[in-house]
Amino acid sequence: MTRRSSENRTGDHVRRWEAQQGAYIRNRDQRFAEMARTVAGLCSGLDRPPRVLDLASGPGSLGRAVLDAVPGARVVMADKDPALLALASDLHRDDSRVEVVAIDLADPGWTAAPVLDEPFDAVVSTTALHWLRPEDLVRVYFELSGMLRSGGVLLNGDHLHYDRNAEPVLRELALRDDAEQQRVEFSAGAETWDDWWSALAADPAYADVVRERERVWGDGLHEAPPPVTLGFHIEALRSAGFDQAGTVWQVLDDYVVYGIR
Numbered sequence: 001m002t003r004r005s006s007e008n009r010t011g012d013h014v015r016r017w018e019a020q021q022g023a024y025i026r027n028r029d030q031r032f033a034e035m036a037r038t039v040a041g042l043c044s045g046l047d048r049p050p051r052v053l054d055l056a057s058g059p060g061s062l063g064r065a066v067l068d069a070v071p072g073a074r075v076v077m078a079d080k081d082p083a084l085l086a087l088a089s090d091l092h093r094d095d096s097r098v099e100v101v102a103i104d105l106a107d108p109g110w111t112a113a114p115v116l117d118e119p120f121d122a123v124v125s126t127t128a129l130h131w132l133r134p135e136d137l138v139r140v141y142f143e144l145s146g147m148l149r150s151g152g153v154l155l156n157g158d159h160l161h162y163d164r165n166a167e168p169v170l171r172e173l174a175l176r177d178d179a180e181q182q183r184v185e186f187s188a189g190a191e192t193w194d195d196w197w198s199a200l201a202a203d204p205a206y207a208d209v210v211r212e213r214e215r216v217w218g219d220g221l222h223e224a225p226p227p228v229t230l231g232f233h234i235e236a237l238r239s240a241g242f243d244q245a246g247t248v249w250q251v252l253d254d255y256v257v258y259g260i261r
Helices: 003-024 028-042 061-069 082-091 108-112 134-147 168-187 193-201 207-221 230-239
Strands: 051-055 074-079 098-102 120-126 148-159 244-251 254-260
Touching: 003 028, 003 061, 003 082, 003 168, 003 193, 028 061, 028 120, 028 148, 028 244, 028 254, 051 061, 061 074, 061 120, 074 082, 082 098, 082 207, 108 134, 120 134, 134 148, 134 230, 193 207, 230 244, 230 254
Parallel strands: 051 074, 051 120, 074 098, 120 148
Antiparallel strands: 148 254, 244 254
């Protein structure tokens, strides 16, 4: 296979990843744009290229949005999933602004990775940290607080569902909105999560890393931890040493939570 052919196949997998993710999240592009714009605004006064950590990056979708908004940034894309890391590495192999690393946030030793030694100006993550158990999420927020320079920002975009007891009306509205988004997108031909992974596994270039993914994740691949509330995130950030914490964007129960050191 020629390099051009390999690049085209990687690009196709990533384009279909974006479509598949967008089928589940109505305002995904808007969320990414607001996060990238916030990073650009808060880093605009620096006299050097901003250093950004795209945490649980997948193939690097959010990191690329940041680079579009801040072309001079340096982005570390870090994830546990070997298949998504392989896509990120292949997609960004010629981009000197990007470094791709394997980390496991559930392992307290993840902070020892040499690429994390230098402070970051921004940490961004999206649709990922809900896979952490609540106690691990709190620990990670404390760890990230120590990785950011003074004035640095953490942005976490995710679905933080309305409470079924305290906010049942909006919870039902948000669930209906999600279901309608998926109905429309899948009817128009978007792949489901399972279909996308099956297609990647069928590509000989990525079959081995998809099998490795099953080994790396084990049972955790199919067992979501208990959800936490928006308030849990904000209080955890404040406890972790972030001087300011709150939200910068919201559509129904889709939020971008921020913390500023």
